[in-house]
């Protein structure tokens with residue numbers, strides 16, 4: 001027996017369902033297949049949205065319902081084109097039940113957790129029905145088994161806990177007597193001991209599959225999704241991310257707990273003790289190797305295994321002099337959070353005990369704030385502590401790997417990499433297992449942080465430079481052409497991936513975070529937005545790319561006045577004109593100081609000697625111990641005026 005689970009995108013269209021069926025048929029040749037399916041991609045979100053609209057007395061819930069209905073009916077007619085009225089009627093009947101439920105929510109303006117679970121259960125009930133009927137219509141030996149008759153939970157609606165004893169018994173009793181070669185099981189849904197509909201938490205279909213795999217002691221569990229495995233980091237945010245071939249259970253758990261959505265965190269637990277490997281595969285590319293999660297990570301060479309992010313984080317800080325040395329503050333704080341069922345993702349405490357700081361999901365921040373201020377009402381009133389401080393729009397990024405504990409300097413490398421790119425760190429936590437170093441940063445910095453850390457830990461020395469060029473007259477145009485010509489050489493020989501991310505002349509400007517196509521830059525620039533110097537700076541800042549460099553190829557004093565702004569964002573500045581460096585000495589010194597402070601080079605080699613390597617040569621001579629006693633030169637007119 002084998003257990004395969006297919007996620008939302010995999011069952012998100014009739015085209016993809018046909019791919020799923022091809023995989024099922026191939027696997028069924030080896031042994032019986034249990035196929036766990038998610039709701040059609042996006043449907044669970046739509047159900048939830050419809051429920052909330054109905055609860056808020058907004059008639060638009062009907063629009064959401066129609067979209068859900070049309071999607072499923074269209075898929076069915078594409079998959080079973082012959083007029084199977086019985087099947088279509090049965091699907092319509094299920095959709096009618098869904099409509100009745102939404103109408104009910106609209107009438108009573110209430111969407112309790114219990115009703116929400118009932119509502120969301122339609123997603124998996126509908127998808128599993130369509131897939132099972134499609135298989136049957138193609139004369140494949142298949143049956144549908146409702147997971148609600150197998151998986152027993154407590155009544156903790158929206159994230160119910162599984163009662164393993166009755167669940168395992170149900171699963172074994174059913175599958176050990178079933179003779180169908182393929183059984184379709186809806187994931188995510190379950191029933192409580194009291195026969196109420198429950199769900200296992202968002203993303204929980206992976207868990208359903210793991211529970212069944214463990215109950216039946218199958219040889220392996222396959223999770224089929226829309227990417228080719230567990231990647232070094234989220235492939236949707238970092239292009240250079242790549243699938244990890246082997247990974248240990250512990251690392252996989254840590255990655256998924258800290259945001260790698262590809263695997264629902266509790267999934268590993270049921271299969272871990274039985275040492276059942278989990279194979280993550282791509283439905284859209286079945287030949288890709290994917291990731292194998294097993295007992296060990298098979299001697300990987302890199303120290304870190306992956307980088308993750310969790311967005312929508314709030315950081316709460318309890319602080320005050322009255323906390324120092326007084327026992328019991330943390331106990332009361334965490335008890336309060338536990339009572340409110342608020343999950344803490346990260347905790348740090350200063351050794352002075354002057355403050356405790358913890359990260360939670362932003363949706364729970366108001367509840368936490370209210371509850372904590374109430375519990376510490378007396379201490380706050382008597383000014384022993386401050387009211388709890390709540391900061392939002394934050395995210396957690398985490399560097400994860402089994403091998404990190406045996407290597408010094410990993411956290412140093414992590415934080416200096418972030419610092420060099422002007423990413424401010426709000427809080428830090430390192431698990432005692434040393435398998436995880438986490439940092440809280442602004443949510444707007446997540447993409448940059450993941451890219452820059454990925455470059456530093458996973459991309460064998462190649463460094464990406466993102467260049468923003470202002471002024472593409474004669475000289476600027478030559479520079480762009482030179483970059484185009486040298487891109488491959490720089491990559492191969494100097495391991496520099498040089499990209500032009502922004503271009504501007506005095507009329508228009510263009511930007512592209514993935515690099516402007518240098519074969520078509522002139523046409524793109526013509527179509528660009530109206531150029532302003534401030535606008536160019538703002539775009540470079542908002543793009544927030546790692547290793548950004550601003551190149552001034554104008555002869556415009558107004559441009560040089562913005563250098564300080566760029567440097568303060570840790571964006572390096574390269575000036576081809578000497579306006580800034582031959583302005584007041586104070587201004588020059590200030591720019592050099594900013595360059596040092598923000599770790600952003602300020603370079604102006606072409607300012608002296610018409611581009612001959614004079615400044616660089618002098619710097620190198622000084623660095624190796626030479627002293628400059630005098631400089632003799634035949635100066636240009638401007639320089640003479642300066643002296």
Ligand code: ADP
Nearest residue numbers: 007008009225226230231233234236260261262
């Ligand atoms: P499914 O519906 O198949 O369960 P999910 O959307 O739950 O799929 O999970 C797959 C998605 O997880 C990917 O499309 C990707 O955007 C996201 N993801 C985040 N981090 C990672 C990672 N480290 N490796 C792979 N995918 C990741």
Ligand code: ASP
Nearest residue numbers: 038044188202203204205
């Ligand atoms: N359909 C559910 C969700 O979107 C469960 C799953 O896909 O795993 O959360």
Ligand code: MG
Nearest residue numbers: 007203261262
């Ligand atoms: Mg998922």
